[in-house]
Amino acid sequence: xxxxTISYSESHEQFSEYGLKLWKKAxxxxxxxxxxxxxxxxxxxxxxxxxxxxSNQPPDSVPVSQIDKRVETIIGDIELCAAIHDINAxxxxxxxxAYESAASSDPRIKAAYDLxxxxxxxK
Numbered sequence: 515x516x517x518x519t520i521s522y523s524e525s526h527e528q529f530s531e532y533g534l535k536l537w538k539k540a541x542x543x544x545x546x547x548x549x550x551x552x553x554x555x556x557x558x559x560x561x562x563x564x565x566x567x568x569s570n571q572p573p574d575s576v577p578v579s580q581i582d583k584r585v586e587t588i589i590g591d592i593e594l595c596a597a598i599h600d601i602n603a604x605x606x607x608x609x610x611x612a613y614e615s616a617a618s619s620d621p622r623i624k625a626a627y628d629l630x631x632x633x634x635x636x637k
Contacts, residue, residue, distance in 0.1 A: 517552045519545050522559035526567055540566045598626040607634045 523541025540563045546555060597616055601623070604610045610630060617627035 517546060519543060520552055520556050520559060522556060522563050524563050524567060538567055594620070594622060597623050601626045601630050604630060604634070607631070610634060 521541060521543035523539065525537050525539040528536045528538050542559050542562055544555060544559060546552060597613070597620075601610065601613050604613075610627065613623070613627055617624040
């Protein structure tokens, strides 16, 4: 068997700075000269491709933990909106008591709680 051409390629899943998944691909092909060792040439191609993929990594200044923090913030905002929505849906003063502890922990929930309490007392 006479090997005249060799190639090597890889693909890696990475995260962009916004937390989106990306696939980075790199590959290289080479023609062998008379007397070249295919095994050593293949190893050299592998080194080149791995080096190229490593140089395309996202910057260390945007670690995945920061991306997760953004998601946690969004989830916190959704929970806040849900709590305020639930407070506004309460129809009787007795039902509002269930939100008293949440109102003491967050001034935004406290404002919604106080406003709803005033509305219910006026009924």
